[in-house]
Structures are given as structure tokens and as C-alpha cells.
Amino acid sequence: MTMTSPLLMPDQPAAPSPPGGLSNEARRLAALSGYAILDTPPEQHFDDIVHVAAHVCNTPIALVSLVEQDRQWFKARVGIEASETPISQSVCSLGLCSNDLLIIPDLTADSRTVDNTLVSGEANLRFYAGAPLVTPTGEIIGMLCVIDVAPRREGLTSEQKMVLQALARQVIVQLELRLAVDAMQKLETERRLLNEEMSHRLKNTLALVQGMANQTLKGVTERDAVTAFENRLMALSSAHDILLQDSWTSAHLLHVVEGGMALHAPRNRFVIEGPDMTLGPRGALSVAMLLHELATNAVKHGALSVATGSVHVGWQIERGDSPTLHLHWRERGGPTIEGPASGGFGSKLIAMGLCGARKVNETLGTLGYEAVFSAPLSRVQES
Amino acid sequence: MLSGRSKQLKVLVVEDEVFVRLMAVDAIEEAGFCAVEASDADEAITVLEDRSDIDVVFSDIKMPGSIDGLALADAIKHRWPHIFTILTSGHLTMPDLPPGTTFLQKPYRATWLASSLEAIANA
Numbered sequence: 001m002t003m004t005s006p007l008l009m010p011d012q013p014a015a016p017s018p019p020g021g022l023s024n025e026a027r028r029l030a031a032l033s034g035y036a037i038l039d040t041p042p043e044q045h046f047d048d049i050v051h052v053a054a055h056v057c058n059t060p061i062a063l064v065s066l067v068e069q070d071r072q073w074f075k076a077r078v079g080i081e082a083s084e085t086p087i088s089q090s091v092c093s094l095g096l097c098s099n100d101l102l103i104i105p106d107l108t109a110d111s112r113t114v115d116n117t118l119v120s121g122e123a124n125l126r127f128y129a130g131a132p133l134v135t136p137t138g139e140i141i142g143m144l145c146v147i148d149v150a151p152r153r154e155g156l157t158s159e160q161k162m163v164l165q166a167l168a169r170q171v172i173v174q175l176e177l178r179l180a181v182d183a184m185q186k187l188e189t190e191r192r193l194l195n196e197e198m199s200h201r202l203k204n205t206l207a208l209v210q211g212m213a214n215q216t217l218k219g220v221t222e223r224d225a226v227t228a229f230e231n232r233l234m235a236l237s238s239a240h241d242i243l244l245q246d247s248w249t250s251a252h253l254l255h256v257v258e259g260g261m262a263l264h265a266p267r268n269r270f271v272i273e274g275p276d277m278t279l280g281p282r283g284a285l286s287v288a289m290l291l292h293e294l295a296t297n298a299v300k301h302g303a304l305s306v307a308t309g310s311v312h313v314g315w316q317i318e319r320g321d322s323p324t325l326h327l328h329w330r331e332r333g334g335p336t337i338e339g340p341a342s343g344g345f346g347s348k349l350i351a352m353g354l355c356g357a358r359k360v361n362e363t364l365g366t367l368g369y370e371a372v373f374s375a376p377l378s379r380v381q382e383s
Numbered sequence: 384m385l386s387g388r389s390k391q392l393k394v395l396v397v398e399d400e401v402f403v404r405l406m407a408v409d410a411i412e413e414a415g416f417c418a419v420e421a422s423d424a425d426e427a428i429t430v431l432e433d434r435s436d437i438d439v440v441f442s443d444i445k446m447p448g449s450i451d452g453l454a455l456a457d458a459i460k461h462r463w464p465h466i467f468t469i470l471t472s473g474h475l476t477m478p479d480l481p482p483g484t485t486f487l488q489k490p491y492r493a494t495w496l497a498s499s500l501e502a503i504a505n506a
Contacts, residue, residue: 196474200445203473204400207489211402214409214493230492237490241475 025069028096031139032066035175036182038073045174046076049144049167054078056163057129057156059146064171065092066133066142075171079147089118092143095130101161102143104128106151127152129161131168136176144168191247199244206237228346231263232292238263239288243281249383251284253277257313260288264295265304265311274315277325283380286355287327290373293346294329302369303334309368323377327354331368355379392416392504397427397442397455403489407441410493416500423448424455431463438465439503441496444472456481467503469496 022030032038046064054062061079065072072092073084087093094112095102107113107126118125130145144167146156156164210233217226242251242259254272256279261270279287291313295304303309312330317323353360354375361372394411398404399422411418419437421427425448431437440459444452456468460481470480473489480486487495 196476199475200473203475203489204445207403207473207491208400210490211400211404211406214406215402218409233490234492244475 028139028141029069031135031137032068032141035141035179037075037175037178038066038068040075042076043174046171047078049170049174050076050078053144053146053164053167057146057160059127059148061125061147061149063092063145063147064133064142065090065130065145067093067096072142085118089116091116091118091125091128091147092130092145095132095143096140099132099134099140101156101165102128102130102132103155105153105155108151124149126150129156129164131164133168133171135172144171195244195247198248199240202240203237206233206240209233228296231296232289235260235263235288235292236285239285242288243284246278248281250278250280250381253279253284253287253315256284256287257291260291261295261311261313263292264299269304269309270311270313272313274313275317277315277317279380280382282382283355283375286380289349290327290354291329293349294371296346298331298334298369301335301337303331306334309334317377324374325354325377325380327373329369329371329373331370334368336366337364337369392438392500393419393436394439394441394500395419395421395427395430395437397421397424397440397446397452399423399443399446403443406493407496410496411441411500413493414497414500416504422446424450424452427455428458431459431466437463439467439469439500441469441471444470444474444478453478453481456484469499 050062050064054060059079061077063077063080064075066075067087067090070087071084072087072090074080074082077083091102091104091107091113104110104113105127107116107119107128113119113128116125117123125147127148127150128145129147130143132140133142133144134140144164146164210230213226213229213233217229220226238259239251239256242255245251245255253274254276257272257274258267261267261272295311298304298309298311303311310332312328312332314328314330316326318326350362350371351360352358354373357373357375357379359374361374363370394416396404396407396411396418398407401422404420404422408418408420419430421430423446424442427440427442428450431440440455442452442455446452450458452470452472456470459466459468460483468481468484469487470478470484471487471489471491472478475488477486477488485499487499
């Protein structure tokens with residue numbers, strides 16, 4: 001007869017591992033390593049758990065002990081200095097083969113623990129109760145345990161047992177949560193990188209189109225048209241920059257207006273006024289291209305062609321059954337303009353209005369050119 | 384080699400995309416400077432090893448070949464410290480550039496490149 005309990009060897013060869021698969025112990029260690037928790041700094045959520053456990057079970061010591069091959073490492077601890085111990089000092093490793101609580105009322109009276117140096121030595125540990133940390137796949141990666149320096153014949157009350165097991169499940173919940181947050185952050189990083197890469201390619205493509213146009217239109221004597229093309233390309237490129245800031249989902253109208261106008265005039269030449277609102281990608285590009293045409297005209301013939309002129313860009317949302325965005329353009333202090341702008345492509349773009357809504361109200365008052373562009377809010381905000 | 388107000392710079396354009404490269408060459412020549420071409424950083428190194436009259440390297444960052452534009456700028460800083468480097472890329476955020484390097488975001492206007500070169504010529 002032997003006194004050695006088989007519990008000393010959690011990695012029993014009893015259950016042969018499936019061909020090509022991992023042994024039980026290897027699977028258990030892989031599950032533990034998958035949490036990427038070992039040797040991480042203390043975290044409040046885990047600390048809270050051991051404090052509650054120690055309080056409820058009325059013990060000086062409580063640990064979240066994660067059991068590796070050669071050591072047990074404590075993610076959270078109360079009442080003990082060491083952050084890990086060699087596996088030879090581990091009582092927790094005795095609990096890894098069962099989903100039940102491991103309770104040892106007197107460690108000096110149990111053959112499995114009597115020679116443990118934490119029991120026989122200065123630490124003087126006497127009572128141990130641990131709830132296994134069972135992963136969703138059934139692997140036991142360690143124990144949530146409470147320890148006392150006096151033996152307890154009565155062990156734990158049924159309430160204490162229940163709380164200890166509930167807290168052990170909470171340890172796993174926290175570990176799973178950490179994994180989920182990590183995965184989300186990784187996804188977010190990937191998404192951001194993908195966005196940057198997409199933007200990078202788009203800008204390179206725009207540069208290529210610009211280069212192609214530059215070479216193809218070399219002999220064209222109408223240099224104004226070539227310049228107008230390049231300017232539109234730059235306006236488009238600038239609008240894409242603004243859209244990228246919010247991962248291509250939306251853009252603040254204010255940023256679109258500011259970015260668009262900055263290509264044409266210093267900031268002190270225009271006033272921007274309107275409530276904070278976002279546009280969808282299509283709306284943002286439409287506003288940017290529209291402002292580009294308006295500003296180009298203003299620089300050529302309108303308020304921005306003289307030093308004293310200025311432009312007011314404003315917008316408001318008309319609520320009601322079909323909410324509508326009204327975008328105002330008002331030039332002041334410019335030269336007197338005789339007639340409407342010539343019917344070139346620029347005027348066609350202006351006549352198309354916001355997102356092709358064709359709701360444009362242009363006036364050429366004595367004070368200067370004015371226009372109001374209206375479009376359904378849903379259309380300019382469409383993603 | 385002075386042409387009027389400023390030095391007649393020799394600019395090595397390093398760009399794998401031929402249309403973009405030709406546009407840069409045009410911009411440089413229209414600004415009154417002299418352009419030399421390379422289609423990647425490896426070829427640029429060969430040009431720089433062969434001739435000693437290059438004043439400015441204007442290079443794309445992302446290119447095929449054993450090194451990119453950033454590594455090229457580093458190599459220039461160590462091996463040919465008298466050469467000015469201007470880097471360009473479609474990236475919205477400016478990468479960490481070697482000191483003394485300027486950056487033009489793509490797509491860039493010919494005039495932006497010209498004024499960067501004039502600033503160097505007049506320095």
C-alpha cells in the first residue's frame with residue numbers, strides 16, 4: 001500500500017492523448033498561455049476578487065494562482081509577499097484535476113502537503129480552500145484560493161463555498177474580457193492601418209492621374225482648362241484627407257468648409273457660420289467640390305478678386321417632415337459683376353447643387369453674388 | 384554654374400511611376416533647374432555613386448527595390464551629406480523624416496516643388 005496520492009500527478013497518463021493532438025496538460029498550459037496574463041502587472045478587477053474572497057472566508061491570505069509547468073504565479077494576492085512560487089510549493093496544483101473545490105482542513109495532516117516547505121517552514125500554512133479556474137473549454141488553469149495559518153476542522157460554510165466558486169467564475173470572466181478587449185483593439189488597429197493604406201493608394205492614384213493629365217495635355221494651348229482640371233483634382237484630394245480623419249465614414253461640415261476654403265484664400269477672407277453637423281462621404285465630397293467652384297469664381301471675378309472682399313459661408317438645417325440642409329454662400333465687397341458667370345463646366349457643377357439635388361437659388365445683388373444650395377439632410381448624410 | 388539669381392541645381396528625381404516622374408521632371412525644368420531620373424532607390428544610389436554633381440534628391444517614399452525613400456534619405460545623409468533631400472508620399476501623416484529633409488504630400492502641385500527647390504537654391 002502506498003500513501004502517495006495520484007493527485008500529486010495531475011498529468012496522469014491514464015487518458016491517452018488523441019493521435020496528433022495535445023496531451024491534457026499541454027492543452028491546459030496552452031489555454032493558460034492563450035490568456036497572455038502571466039507576469040502582467042496587478043489589475044484592480046483581480047485584486048478586488050481576492051479581497052472579497054479573503055473577507056468572506058475570513059482568511060488572512062487569498063490568491064488568484066495560475067499554475068504553469070514549473071511555477072505558480074499570482075495574478076492577485078492578499079496576505080502574501082511572493083508573486084510566485086516553484087511548483088514544488090504549490091498546493092493549488094493538487095486541485096487541477098477536478099472541477100470541485102479542493103479543501104484541506106489541516107495541511108500538516110495531509111500526506112500530499114505535509115512536506116510542503118510553506119507548511120513545514122516559516123510561512124506556517126495550515127488551512128487551504130481553492131476553487132478551480134475552469135475555462136469555457138473546460139481547462140483548469142489555476143485556483144482562486146483562500147489560506148489560513150490555523151487549521152480549520154470545519155472547513156468553509158456552504159455560503160463561503162458558493163461565494164468562492166462564484167468568484168472563481170468571475171476570474172475567468174475577467175480573463176475572457178481581457179481577451180475580447182485585446183482582440184477588439186487589434187481589430188481597430190488593423191482597420192486604421194487598412195484605412196491609411198487605402199488613403200495612401202488613393203493619393204498615389206490621384207498623383208498618377210495628375211501626372212498623366214500633365215503629360216497628355218502638354219500640347220493643349222488652353223492652359224486655363226488644364227489648370228482648372230488640376231485645381232479640381234487638388235480639391236478632391238483635400239476632401240479625401242478630411243474624410244480619412246474619421247475613417248471615411250463621415251466628416252464635419254465645418255472641417256470640409258474650412259479645408260475647402262483654405263485652398264483658395266487666407267482664413268481672414270471668409271466667415272464660416274453654422275451648427276455642428278456631420279456629412280456622409282458623398283455629401284462631404286459634394287460640398288467640397290461645390291465650394292471649390294464657388295471659390296474659384298470668387299477668386300477670378302468675385303469678392304476674392306480684390307483685397308477688400310470677403311465671403312460668408314453658412315448653413316442651417318430646416319427641421320420638419322423632410323429635414324433639409326441649406327448651405328449659403330454670400331460675397332461682399334467685391335467688384336460689380338455684370339451678368340451671370342459663363343456657362344462653363346464650373347457653372348454646370350454649381351447648377352447641380354448639393355449631391356445633385358439641383359436646388360440652387362443664385363442671386364446677383366448689388367452687394368455681390370449670393371447662392372443658397374438645398375438638399376435633403378438624409379442625402380448629404382448618407383453613408 | 385550660376386543662372387541669374389540662384390544656383391543651377393541638379394535634381395535627381397526618384398519615382399517608380401513614370402507619369403508622376405515625368406511631371407516632376409517638367410516642374411523642375413520649368414523652374415529653371417536640371418533634372419536627372421531614377422526609377423527606384425537602388426538606381427538612385429548607383430547614380431549618386433557615379434556622379435558627383437547632384438545637389439538635390441527628390442524621392443518618393445514607397446517604391447519597389449531593396450530600400451525605400453526613407454532609407455535612401457538616410458543613406459544620403461551619411462554618404463553624401465551635402466545633398467538636400469525632399470521626400471514625397473501619398474501618406475496623410477508625415478513619416479519620421481531624417482533631419483534636414485522636407486516633405487511634399489502627393490498629389491503635389493508643380494509650384495510646391497518649385498518653391499522647395501528655390502528655397503534650397505537661395506539658401
